[in-house]
Amino acid sequence: MYPNFISHIRKYVELDDHSVARLNQYISPLKLKRKEFLLKEGQICQSIYFVEKGCLRMYFIDDKLNEQITQFALEHWWIADHFSFLDNKPSPYFIQTIEKSEILAISTTSFEEMLRELPQMERYFRIIVQRAVAASQLRLKYMYEMSKEEFYQHFSTTFPEFVQRVPQYMIASYLGLTPQYVSELRKKKL
Amino acid sequence: MYPNFISHIRKYVELDDHSVARLNQYISPLKLKRKEFLLKEGQICQSIYFVEKGCLRMYFIDDKLNEQITQFALEHWWIADHFSFLDNKPSPYFIQTIEKSEILAISTTSFEEMLRELPQMERYFRIIVQRAVAASQLRLKYMYEMSKEEFYQHFSTTFPEFVQRVPQYMIASYLGLTPQYVSELRKKKL
DNA sequence: TTCATTTCTTAAACCAGCTTAATTTTTTAT
């Protein structure tokens, strides 16, 4: 049904076929075109989203009206504004497709029911959320220790698939650089 | 026994007295003086730590030999290098007490056993780790949208208890500023 | 209380990365 989703879960917990069938009850599949929104500023983030296929970005508008990208999500990544999702607060973020994408959504209420019915999923989410914390600790360490130039070079060599797939100005935004500066850095490297 | 610990868990999940008794099996209490280490660079982070009383910092040494603080932990906060803890990799971090502290440690193996025996704890950790992700999303948003001056002013008005308790140069380090610049900002504000 | 250590301040020179603004190239929709 959703091969990336199921195989991702089975990487971390055991899940028999009956549980897979039950799991489907809680999931809403979405087919989205390029530049469609899953969340807009001011809305409550009512679901967490799994990228079955495609690519998303999460961003907010800063005081100079720039779109500041804080996260990307490719295949088998989860994305949400967790603060908004957990506490039902309006989100400052937009979540938008960068390409045509297939997304699985689990709403707040489905999430709660699913975790009650399927304790393996409680375990699965504990593990992947813990991995998300590990990833954000690492990202933060890079931000502390690298200059912006190093940070860009590191990112583009570590994740070349992103540089292929995502416009350069979005990578600049994610890394906290101006597009002009990225352009300068690329020129310098050749 | 450990009032902050138990009441913190009971904020998020139900835990009967029998479970509390079982829980104690998995916990190692530590009494530490000022400036003692729970983790040093190169070691594997074998435990996650709960601050029952006191104050910790987590930092690494950057290429200019500065101590870069990435996290603090006060009462009822958890702290660990999650990447090292999950994957048994050597950590680049130091975790050290700032004051005399009482810490509860749960080792990798205890953690696994505890989660198997007490499913409420799986749920508890899923929730608090999800909250940690929410907190780090928020922190990152602040880093994107604020100048270093704003970031300092925001931090010191939002967490005045930190400014009381932690030396100024550590706050500077945590915020990614030089101590000299913080000094300048304070002068400016008076 | 005293000394040694740690922490904080001051000030001037410096620079990584931003701003502004105009032009060119690439991509998308029809």
Place this chain on the structure above:
DNA sequence: ATAAAAAATTAAGCTGGTTTAAGAAATGAA
């Protein structure tokens, strides 16, 4: 294919925050 829109480049001037170097003040240990 073609026009319109979106993305990338170039270059000059500027600034927020760092670096370097001393000295002053606060704190902890004995």
